[in-house]
Amino acid sequence: MAEYEIIHEKSPVFYERYERKNELQHQTHYCPGCGHGVAHKLIAEAIEELGLQERTIFVSPVGCSVFAYYYFNVGNIQAAHGRAPAAATGIKRACPDKIVISYQGDGDLAAIGTAEIVHAANRGEKITVFFINNAIYGMTGGQMAPTTMVGQASTTSPWGRRPANEGFPLHVSEMLATLEAPVYIERVALSDNKNIMKARKAVRKALELQRDGAGFSLVEILSPCPTIWKKDPVEARKWVAEKMIPVFPLGVFRDRKVEIPRIDVPQKTVAEALELCETPGQRLAPHHHGKPCTIKVAGFGGQGVLLMGIVLAEMGMREGLEVSWLPSYGPEMRSGSAHCHVCLAKERIGSPLVAHPEVLVAMNEQSLRKFAPTVAPGGLILYNRDSLPPDFAVSHARVMCLPASEIADKLGSAKVANVIMLGALLEETECMSPETAMTVIGQMVRKPELLKLNGEALHAGRVFVDHQVRVGAVSQPDGFAY
Amino acid sequence: MRQLCKGNVAVVKGAVLAGCRAYYGYPITPASEIAEYAALYIPEVGGTFVQAESEVASINMVYGAASTGVRVMTASSGPGLSLMQEGISYLCGSELPCVIVDVVRGGPGLGNIAPEQSDYFAMVKGGGHGNYHNLVLAPASVQEMADLTMLAFDLADRYRNPVIVLTDGFVGQMMEPIELQVSEVNPPEKPWAVKGTPETQNNLISSIYLEPDDLEKHERKLEQKYKLAQMLETRLETYMTDDAEILLVGYGIVSRVLRSAVDEARAQGLRAGLLRPITLWPFPSKALAETAARCKTVLTVEMSTGQMVEDVRLAINGKVPVELYSRIGGNVPSVEEVHARMLECAGAEV
Numbered sequence: 127m128a129e130y131e132i133i134h135e136k137s138p139v140f141y142e143r144y145e146r147k148n149e150l151q152h153q154t155h156y157c158p159g160c161g162h163g164v165a166h167k168l169i170a171e172a173i174e175e176l177g178l179q180e181r182t183i184f185v186s187p188v189g190c191s192v193f194a195y196y197y198f199n200v201g202n203i204q205a206a207h208g209r210a211p212a213a214a215t216g217i218k219r220a221c222p223d224k225i226v227i228s229y230q231g232d233g234d235l236a237a238i239g240t241a242e243i244v245h246a247a248n249r250g251e252k253i254t255v256f257f258i259n260n261a262i263y264g265m266t267g268g269q270m271a272p273t274t275m276v277g278q279a280s281t282t283s284p285w286g287r288r289p290a291n292e293g294f295p296l297h298v299s300e301m302l303a304t305l306e307a308p309v310y311i312e313r314v315a316l317s318d319n320k321n322i323m324k325a326r327k328a329v330r331k332a333l334e335l336q337r338d339g340a341g342f343s344l345v346e347i348l349s350p351c352p353t354i355w356k357k358d359p360v361e362a363r364k365w366v367a368e369k370m371i372p373v374f375p376l377g378v379f380r381d382r383k384v385e386i387p388r389i390d391v392p393q394k395t396v397a398e399a400l401e402l403c404e405t406p407g408q409r410l411a412p413h414h415h416g417k418p419c420t421i422k423v424a425g426f427g428g429q430g431v432l433l434m435g436i437v438l439a440e441m442g443m444r445e446g447l448e449v450s451w452l453p454s455y456g457p458e459m460r461s462g463s464a465h466c467h468v469c470l471a472k473e474r475i476g477s478p479l480v481a482h483p484e485v486l487v488a489m490n491e492q493s494l495r496k497f498a499p500t501v502a503p504g505g506l507i508l509y510n511r512d513s514l515p516p517d518f519a520v521s522h523a524r525v526m527c528l529p530a531s532e533i534a535d536k537l538g539s540a541k542v543a544n545v546i547m548l549g550a551l552l553e554e555t556e557c558m559s560p561e562t563a564m565t566v567i568g569q570m571v572r573k574p575e576l577l578k579l580n581g582e583a584l585h586a587g588r589v590f591v592d593h594q595v596r597v598g599a600v601s602q603p604d605g606f607a608y
Numbered sequence: 609m610r611q612l613c614k615g616n617v618a619v620v621k622g623a624v625l626a627g628c629r630a631y632y633g634y635p636i637t638p639a640s641e642i643a644e645y646a647a648l649y650i651p652e653v654g655g656t657f658v659q660a661e662s663e664v665a666s667i668n669m670v671y672g673a674a675s676t677g678v679r680v681m682t683a684s685s686g687p688g689l690s691l692m693q694e695g696i697s698y699l700c701g702s703e704l705p706c707v708i709v710d711v712v713r714g715g716p717g718l719g720n721i722a723p724e725q726s727d728y729f730a731m732v733k734g735g736g737h738g739n740y741h742n743l744v745l746a747p748a749s750v751q752e753m754a755d756l757t758m759l760a761f762d763l764a765d766r767y768r769n770p771v772i773v774l775t776d777g778f779v780g781q782m783m784e785p786i787e788l789q790v791s792e793v794n795p796p797e798k799p800w801a802v803k804g805t806p807e808t809q810n811n812l813i814s815s816i817y818l819e820p821d822d823l824e825k826h827e828r829k830l831e832q833k834y835k836l837a838q839m840l841e842t843r844l845e846t847y848m849t850d851d852a853e854i855l856l857v858g859y860g861i862v863s864r865v866l867r868s869a870v871d872e873a874r875a876q877g878l879r880a881g882l883l884r885p886i887t888l889w890p891f892p893s894k895a896l897a898e899t900a901a902r903c904k905t906v907l908t909v910e911m912s913t914g915q916m917v918e919d920v921r922l923a924i925n926g927k928v929p930v931e932l933y934s935r936i937g938g939n940v941p942s943v944e945e946v947h948a949r950m951l952e953c954a955g956a957e958v
Contacts, residue, residue: 216672224804
């Protein structure tokens with residue numbers, strides 16, 4: 127490569143020699159008269175003047191400026207097309223005291239990255255966006271941009287942009303200025319020296335605001351693209367002034383201090399946050415040793431079906447068993463059905479699915495009809511009614527009908543029907559102890575009056591079973607009662 | 609202390625214990641609890657949670673955060689992972705570590721929210737563009753949801769690559785007891801990161817290499833890294849394989865069913881065994897080939913129409929017949945079904 131001599135001094139924010147380029151390391155890859163060169167210069171000079179070079183991170187997504195890292199002697203991150211505001215969000219949140227710049231073209235920012243820029247602005251990310259609007263796709267060779275003007279020809283709008291087909295040019299600054307969070311939005315133009323001086327001030331102001339932690343700032347820069355526009359550099363600047371500025375008026379669209387309401391998050395240690403600190407109630411139940419059992423609880427959403435399963439699993443864990451709880455889950459829909467599988471075992475649990483439960487708790491008729499046939503031979507069905515439906519018979523398992531919902535209503539809350547069922551289940555199977563149940567429920571229910579109600583419900587379920595057994599009302603597979 | 613915990617919640621606990629202080633995500637069933645608990649726990653320990661506008665944005669927020677060297681993660685389910693594939697390709701191309709959890713649901717398209725294992729191809733084979741691999745871990749219990757998430761952060765840093773925790777709606781939604789302990793986290797130094805400091809000022813995070821020779825060199829470097837991972841990182845679990853005549857192969861929730869099926873088969877005199885890949889990439893091909901060589905037949909069980917079975921067949925290379933039993937749509941193969949299929953396979957042998 128030929129040696130060269132430096133004649134003009136440039137900002138030290140630029141590398142002295144562009145060694146990341148493969149060749150012609152003394153000049154940029156931008157075309158003569160391209161606005162990127164000027165915009166780069168304004169940004170580099172502002173970074174230098176504000177003394178921000180060592181703490182600046184520059185994000186360059188796809189477009190002609192994808193190679194901005196050739197030139198800027200700052201930390202550089204190249205991002206996917208349109209995603210720079212998202213990447214910049216991740217960077218700024220990780221490094222809040224650094225200066226994060228997202229430098230994007232019009233295809234990048236206003237087409238493929240529309241969602242990312244709108245939401246970064248709306249969150250008030252404390253970043254600075256330089257938006258180069260040249261009304262065309264440069265790098266890919268002159269296709270229509272979202273900012274291409276009505277009637278402006280491009281390789282993908284050969285008859286000129288037709289609003290009936292392509293819609294109208296997008297006014298990004300005006301659009302973002304409707305949002306609450308941004309602190310500064312200005313549109314400038316690289317059309318003549320006077321406007322370039324205004325652009326210089328805007329660039330500097332945007333970076334100053336970021337330095338001061340003010341909030342989201344964006345400078346839209348109307349910028350010449352002589353090569354794609356097929357104009358010489360002078361004509362191209364003129365075209366910015368005469369054609370673009372009337373469509374994209376210059377000015378400040380937002381310049382205000384934004385009051386952001388503060389809601390503080392309580393700070394905790396990792397153990398506190400993750401609830402890894404042991405509480406007395408969480409200790410193993412000392413005297414009880416649970417018996418293995420597979421249980422399915424089924425009913426309507428809202429009947430506490432899933433919660434009853436969790437209580438059983440939690441109890442099993444405290445009684446030294448291996449446990450698993452597996453819910454059916456569905457979209458949040460009213461009166462959907464819900465069920466869960468609970469395995470209580472001595473050994474490591476293989477499948478957490480209970481195809482043939484030893485105990486089925488059917489909180490409604492639908493669940494009874496659906497799952498009763500799956501109950502293991504000799505198993506137990508607890509049904510939430512005082513009798514089975516007349517057309518429904520079970521011969522392979524024991525059935526106990528108890529109107530838990532009715533009893534719950536009498537106790538004062540339909541919500542404890544599941545606890546009544548739990549009491550019955552524990553009394554009938556003796557798989558775990560009612561004391562463990564109360565310990566677990568006590569961890570979940572904090573209000574004393576509700577805890578008392580739950581205790582009454584558990585008791586009512588147990589008493590019901592006790593009474594049934596005494597009067598011999600539990601039906602047997604062979605039709606004989608106890 | 610043992611605590612009853614949901615699979616999706618265990619992921620977040622594992623992440624926080626591994627030093628993850630940045631989460632960017634978007635809600636989707638059946639993965640939403642991961643975002644919800646990240647929103648709760650991570651700010652409480654001084655970290656960042658942002659609900660992104662889309663999965664496209666969340667994976668690029670992860671990209672930005674990972675560029676600065678922090679431990680960062682996201683989670684989603686199939687439709688969200690489809691949107692993240694572009695970002696995952698960029699993360700691999702730019703050699704950025706992060707953890708991504710896929711709680712797989714039924715598909716294609718909107719499908720349903722019930723569990724499937726149908727994202728195997730998308731996560732294990734790619735899905736994004738270009739020559740890259742994700743490391744993929746497949747937990748089968750709630751404890752492993754936490755443990756493998758922690759491991760995922762270490763592997764991600766070690767290989768400067770995304771690591772996927774590939775699980776499903778069941779493991780995500782189920783509760784089991786877990787034991788977790790707070791211990792000191794020492795993530796490796798990341799001198800390559802861009803932190804906005806004088807020391808990192810000359811660093812560049814990028815995946816663009818215009819010159820063919822430069823790009824080839826870069827991709828060969830990635831390839832070497834992947835070969836190293838294949839040598840060092842395969843993980844698997846076997847159960848009763850020593851004298852097995854029929855070898856069951858399955859991962860995640862299916863492996864749990866298969867373990868029960870092995871017990872059932874053994875109880876009835878059929879010598880069955882189980883090989884469960886824990887790493888789906890790198891796939892434990894060597895161990896599988898060696899184990900299968902001692903068996904008469906291999907039965908792969910999947911909640912897909914047959915995705916992992918391709919890797920099983922490649923590993924075994926025709927030496928032993930490989931059969932497939934598949935359930936999809938949110939149906940999980942039952943022990944009985946697997947047992948019946950085993951008997952068929954065994955019968956076919958005689």
